[in-house]
Amino acid sequence: MSNAIVSVDEESLKGDLRELVRKTVQDTINALLEEEASEMVGAERHGRTAGREAYRSSHYKRRLVTTSGEVVLDVPKLRGATFQTAVIERYRRRETSVEEAIIEMYLTGVSTRRIEDVSEILWGSSVSAGTVSNLNEKAYASVEEWRGRPLSGEYPYVFVDGIYLKRSWGGSYENVGVMVAIGVNADGNREIIGCAEGFTESKDSWKEFLLWLKGRGLAGVRMVTGDKCQGMVGALEEVFHQAKFQRCTVHFYRNVLSKVPKQKRALAAKMLKAVHAQESPEASAAKAEEVTSKLEEMRLKEAARVVREGFLETLTYTRFPLRHWTRMRTNNAIERLNREIRRRTRAVGTFPDGHSALMLVAARLKYIAECEWGKRRYLDVSLLEEVEA
Template structure:
């Protein structure tokens, strides 16, 4: 029987592809050198501008694998080619793939393993970090872009992340907001880092959105974060506030014995299943009376004081109710942020050697220099 070694065939084909890519690139470099010289190699003509001075080897990682390039050297001018950028060590598609992998939540160690499996070469963590710097400018440009159209519905929320700062790991809040346009499309309005979810942080974030052109906001859907609610009333006074029903249910369940949570959930869901606000308010009063009859006074008191905050959505088109009762449209994005940030653990400080705050315009954590950090280390040692 004839046995076919598929692994050897793949290796042979891969070597053929690498050889072809290497030969083609070197031919293109030679043609570029001939154009700069004004004549071919060893060709004598009057219009010749320069002559060859040998070549030097340079490695380049491509999708076909690592290749060796012979970079021509000229006597009178510096050889500059449009084929490969100066100091470039990887094909642009390879660099884009590395950036995409990191942004997708792949750890640096996994990036090293993947690149070795795909292209036969490993990249260092520093290489991945340097490549990511190329997109920082685009990210900052996106964060400060102009918000063009009206967004009647806005869903803000925050998530706690870990940040390394001056040798310590601290909690910082990542403030996120999405909006729904008049055409019904969701759009991420902005993301900003702040020390915590307090009034000052939310005020700065909402003002940042308003300065960029956020307008036409009719309803803000969020949890009962006091700083967010107060800031929204000041920055966007014309917008109404809808308390997230799911978060409110959890607040009520915390005041109910575990054996009665299922029954309490049915009663609460019945409130928000009514056909209009008046019927929902009447049903709420009936549920409050039932909770008090079951000696659940604290749960009844919470529903009596803040239950009306979950009925704001009734003032909008009924086809939108199911999407406006909670901030679930934003929860999917928050889960994705957690998933992609989990492999990092604690994000490193951005400006370790400068008098710049780590956080963005939402407020600075502190202003520390290299000398200040050294002083802190000395104190700990003492």
């Protein structure tokens, strides 16, 4: 005789469990509301006491979206007193965890339309685009507070870069620059220390940005790494004149290879990387001269000129501890953030104004900074003391 086969409708079971949890949450909150009303009235429901302070006057329905689904609350109405519950805030229609989830989805790159669909699936109630916008305004207030927070301690290493986004400007669409700065603090951790809007990467824009960082407490800067933007270099000399400038070696390679024919770029790239693979600044300088001569022999005079005129700016890192060299000679630390910014802003397309672009970029940076990115040790800053000694 064959054994009986038991089949289980998994989807139906999940639906029943979800409804059970939702109903439990609804009954629990309603019970709490009734307890609060009884305490305020001074008598149980349908009770008669001489010391009562108010009278019940039926209920009104109120919907609340929770992570377990949408529940319907029976909120007591009172005569002779105003019922104010501590269970849920007045005028609140969603549980705080739901609002936080919506904001987090938006800041991590989920589109507004997708949030509406996801909220319908998870909580049984869709969230309108207007609601998402209102929640974002609340989030942007905390983002602006984080963006302008005071900086304490020293930041011996700073990375700076700019990224362009499209925005509406006087009826036309133009690029707006957003300047971003990362610092390595005294504990050796990376920290996003600032982002601000600059219409162009001019000297005035960079100077204003650096003065803003300095005004917030940025101090102890010994080296700034970035691409060779003339405006940024000039502003750096005025604001942080004691800091050394390190030209990003990756950007330097790109500038040189742009002067090299495609069929010769692989060989030229290996030659350039050999310059920064040496054990001392003297050896790197000698190798750069050798590479320059080799490029001239290959009839690549323009590429040789770029190497001869710019290689010294790429060797600033050699004045610092050897174990810091690999991470301090490039702008890779900030390029990863730029990719995240582009990914998030690509869904928007063109921003209506510069403030909205800046707020979205700052919100994304805040989200990244509060994740594992800012908690891992990036460098052993104590090695700087050994160099000074």
